[in-house]
Amino acid sequence: MSAHTSSTSPRSATPERSTHPLHHRDILRVLFALLAAVFTALLSGTVAFPALPTITSELGGGTAGLTWVVTMSLLANATSTPIWGTLADLRDPKALIEVALLILVSGSVVAACAPTLGVLFVGRALQGVGMGGVVTITVAVLGAIIPPREQGRYSGYVGVVIAVSMAGSPLLGGILVDSPLGWRACFLVCAPPAALALLALRHTPQPVAGRRSKVRIDWLGAALLTTGVTLLLVCVTVTGRGGQSWVSWTSTGYLVVGASLVAAAFVVERRAQSPVLPLDLLGERTVVCTTVASVSAGLGFYATQSFLAAFFQGVRGQSATAAGVLLTPMVVGLALSSVVSGRLITRFGRWKVFLVAGALLQVVGCSALAYVDPTSKLWIIELAVLLCGLGVGMLLQNLVLAVQNTVDPVRIGAAGGAVLYFRSIGAAVGLPVLAAALPAHNDGTGRVFLALAALALVSLGAVALIPNRPLRTSLDPGRSEPT
Known part of the structure; x- marks a missing residue:
């Protein structure tokens, strides 16, 4: 179904928003507060990866427990994302992000104090709900105030936040695990940046997202x-x-x-009337293809982080700190390619080439990791991890951009939420499946990445099929600029 057709549905009542773009200074003020919240969410989502073997060693659960520490967060993130996406089109986005941050911090406290693995799962689920809210609403707001063609102009700021939070979090997590503070401190480090984000939001002008009346959430x-x-x-x-x-x-x-x-x-x-998962959007080829690629990119990122953390510590005998260092090429590559591709898209208006390149890099990186064993040279592993990061970085945000460039601006929240939902649910489903295929002593990491390489190959075919539509140069869907 086309964006034009969907705009006439009951979901898309007349939007209570102006399509006049904000000034650059106003956008920066909103962006600062939003990125402070995103920094908190990304930090809380990845800082515990080097601690996973230690957590399951102390609380039990083995490989399945290790996987579920990650899966619970992803599952809660995924299943709450469509609800947050709908709320982003209905309610005050600033208040919603504040609520999401409070949920995230409460979950972090529960996880840090967990006496058993079951309680830790509850804390991780609350963290996932909070992360889903922060990321989904941020995507919706930025999509509503910045035309698609101009989004790359601001991607440098986003890239810095990604680089600092995600590149630093594995190392920070490893240091905390090896310190007297232990693994529980990994779940508390998000509290200070969350407080800063809440303070920044209090002094930020109200960002106006698309609003739709007479709509209820499908609980x-x-x-x-x-x-x-x-x-x-x-x-x-x-x-x-x-x-x-x-x-x-x-x-x-x-x-x-x-x-x-x-x-x-x-x-x-x-x-x-208002489904949390807008199935009518799945009739749009761009949405279907970006969904397939998002599943591959999301699963590739989380699988690389979690399984390699266990591989480095359980098979290679590395410390948690060393494992954190060895995981940094993934997130450094992600941040670098995200920034560079965003800036080039804004400059030249061409976006599809970066999606194809990203999928291809992921295929190469995962294929190289498929040959990993306990005797593999470390520099080869690190190069493959870097390639995976570069590929995923070109995909994640640019896939959302492709979808937001397709749908009616009033449905940006729902469309972005749908892509993020399938990305998270794909990782949540894929991680237990991959864990079930992994041998008990973690020496079968190669077969995990063989499966990821096959999925990345499917993703490459999917992005190749995405229509190469010109990026809109305004928030009015009727205006665009040829690429």
Whole structure:
């Protein structure tokens, strides 16, 4: 379904917003506060990666537990993202980000004080809900106040935040784990930047996102989708690592009930006035192709961080600090390619070439890591990790840009939320599946990256099929500039 058609649907009532662009200084003021919040979210999401082996060693759970420490956050992030995306089109975005930050910090405190793995999962879930809110609303607001052609002008600021938060967080996490503070401190480091973000938001002019009236959140669809996906993930975990057979009553029960709830959710979503997952957008080829590529990029990033952290410590005998250092090429490459590609897109107006290049780099990097074993040369591993980071960096934000350039501006929140949802849910589903295929002693990391290379190859085909539409030069969907 085209953007024009979707704009006439009940979801897209007349927007309560002006399409007049903000001045550069006003955009910078809004951007500073938003990026302070994004810094907090990214830091809390990745700082604990080097601590995963230590956490599961102390609280138990093995490889499955290690995977679920990451999966719980991703699952909560994914299932809350469509709700945040809808709220971003309906409510005060500044207040929403403040609420999301408070949820994130509360989850961090719960995780830091967790006496058992189950309580840690609860804290991680709360962190995921908060992260989903911060990132989704930030994407919606920036998409609403900055025309697609001009977004690369501001991507340098975004890239600095990505570089500092994500490149520094693995090293910071490793240092904390090896210090007397221990792994629990990893979950508390987001509190100071969260306080700074809340203070900055208080002194920021109100960013106006698209507003739609007479719209309600589909809580039933959200509940069915969340419960169904969770049961399917539990099925994968108890079957792959729990020793259950796929034909056992337990596995079959989880599979049947989970699949039934997901199917019911799609039925509800089709009939809902304001579905949390706008299925009509999936009729747009750009949305479908970017969704496939987003799943590959998101899973590739989280799998590289989590599995290589376990590989470096469990197989190569590295300390948590050393593992953090060895993971930095991934996030440095991500930040570098994100900044450079964004600036070049703004300068030349050409964006598709960067998506193709990013997918190709991810294929090469994952293919190289597929040959990793305990005797592999360290510089080869690091080069492959860097290539993965460069590829993912060209994909993540530019895929969102491609979608936002396609849909009616009043639906930017819902469209961006849909892409982020599938990115997170793909990682949440993919990590347990990959963990189930990983041998007990973590010496089968290569087969994980072989699967990721195959998925990246599919992603390459998907981005090649995205229509190469000119980027809009204003917030009016009727205006564009040829590329």
